[in-house]
Amino acid sequence: MPRSVLVTGGSRGIGLATARALQAAGDRVAVTYRSAAPPEGLLAIRCDVTDTAQVDAAFKEAEQAHGPVEVLVCCAGITRDQLLMRMSEDDFTAVLDTNLTGTFRAVKRASRAMLRARSGRVVLVSSAVALRGEGGQANYAASKAALVGFARSMARELGSRNITFNVVTPGLTDTDMIRTLSEEQRAGMVGQIPLGRLGAPEETAAAIAFLASPEAGYITGAVLPVDGGAGMGH
Ligand code: NDP
Numbered sequence: 001m002p003r004s005v006l007v008t009g010g011s012r013g014i015g016l017a018t019a020r021a022l023q024a025a026g027d028r029v030a031v032t033y034r035s036a037a038p039p040e041g042l043l044a045i046r047c048d049v050t051d052t053a054q055v056d057a058a059f060k061e062a063e064q065a066h067g068p069v070e071v072l073v074c075c076a077g078i079t080r081d082q083l084l085m086r087m088s089e090d091d092f093t094a095v096l097d098t099n100l101t102g103t104f105r106a107v108k109r110a111s112r113a114m115l116r117a118r119s120g121r122v123v124l125v126s127s128a129v130a131l132r133g134e135g136g137q138a139n140y141a142a143s144k145a146a147l148v149g150f151a152r153s154m155a156r157e158l159g160s161r162n163i164t165f166n167v168v169t170p171g172l173t174d175t176d177m178i179r180t181l182s183e184e185q186r187a188g189m190v191g192q193i194p195l196g197r198l199g200a201p202e203e204t205a206a207a208i209a210f211l212a213s214p215e216a217g218y219i220t221g222a223v224l225p226v227d228g229g230a231g232m233g234h
Contacts, residue, residue, distance in 0.1 A: 004066035005029045005212075006059065008049055008106050009076030011036035013175035014125060014208075017201035018073055021209045027071065030062035034076070049076045049102030059109045068113035071212045074103040075125045077143075079177065081136045092139045099143035100150070107154065111163070120163035121212045124151050125204070126223070128171040128231035144169075148223055155221035164220040166211040171227025173199040194229030 005022050009015040010031025019042055023029045030043040038044030043065050047058035062069055077099045080091040103124055114120030129137055130144035151165040158165070172178060172189055178198075181189070190197060204226045210216055211224065225231050 003027045003070040004062065004068060005071040005073070006062050006069045006106075006110070007031045007073040007075055008047070008102070009034075009074075009125075010042070011039055011044070013075075013177060014170065014173060014201045014204045015073070015075035017205035018075065018208045021202070021205040022071070022073075022212065025209065028066040030058075030066060032058050032076065049105060050097050052105050055102075055105045055109055063113070068117060069110050070114070070117065070119065071121045071123075072106060072110040073123045073125070073208055073212065074106050076102055077125065077177075079137065079140050081140065083136055084138055087139060095139040096143050096146075099140070100146045103147060103150065107150075111158065114163045115158070115161055118161050120158075120161075121216075122151070122154070122163065122165045123208045123211045124165070124167045125208070126167045126169045128169045128225060128227040130169055131223075131234040132231055152221045159220055164211075164216070166216070166219060166221070167223045168204055168207050168211070169223055169225045169227060169231060170204045171199055171225070171230040173201055173204060173226075175201055192230060193227070194232070197228065199226060199228060 005027045007015050007019045010019045011033030019029045019031045032045050032047035034048050045058045045061050047054045080095050082091050124147045126147045127144040129141045133141050151167045154165040207224050207226045
């Protein structure tokens with residue numbers, strides 16, 4: 001049976017690769033986009049996850065087209081890197097509002113139908129930085145670390161309703177998000193990765209698709225690294 005899937009931040013990068021993987025596996029997939037052009041071949045819904053009303057409207061549109069959302073992937077995320085002394089309060093709260101509160105908004109909205117169905121799969125996209133920290137990324141790392149506590153709390157709160165919550169922590173992945181890095185910065189970071197290369201968005205997508213699959217039905221509260229070994233030891 002094809003499932004109704006919603007991927008937030010599915011217009012490009014890891015979210016788009018995940019949407020394509022789940023669609024190829026036979027699911028009915030809706031993606032949200034904000035500023036990028038809507039991707040072709042998928043139900044694309046404009047939605048800014050910092051706005052509760054837009055999140056609600058996006059779920060309504062996905063539900064009308066595909067039925068109640070059974071699989072939610074929260075991928076929408078931003079960075080606003082800055083050293084602490086130069087980081088404005090707005091840099092901090094904007095990142096938290098998108099990466100953490102945006103996820104809360106989507107999960108809360110999705111939980112209604114999942115509770116009714118007594119079934120659901122939720123995968124949150126965190127980051128290797130969540131566990132190891134990174135200079136210049138205090139806002140981003142804090143938002144991504146919080147997703148682990150959030151997912152594990154949800155796993156305990158909603159486990160009895162057969163709703164699973166898992167987290168992936170990608171390492172450096174070849175998407176627009178890392179285009180701002182200089183060649184030198186990138187080479188330095190790749191040098192720290194045991195597998196010695198960037199990850200492909202499709203590699204994180206495959207891990208997400210597994211955690212969303214029926215075969216992963218007994219996995220909840222897990223944190224799955226997809227980072228070439230960069231975060232080992234946490
Ligand atoms: P991209 O910058 O390519 O994609 C980010 C996605 O998030 C886009 O679809 C964007 O939509 C969406 N988005 C951002 N802000 C909002 C918002 N307020 N409301 C709705 N959608 C929003 O990055 P990646 O694919 O690399 O990142 C995807 C996720 O993976 C992020 O959560 C990121 O933190 C995480 N990640 C990425 C890593 C990397 O190295 N690339 C490493 C670890 C984690 P639009 O384009 O329409 O604006």
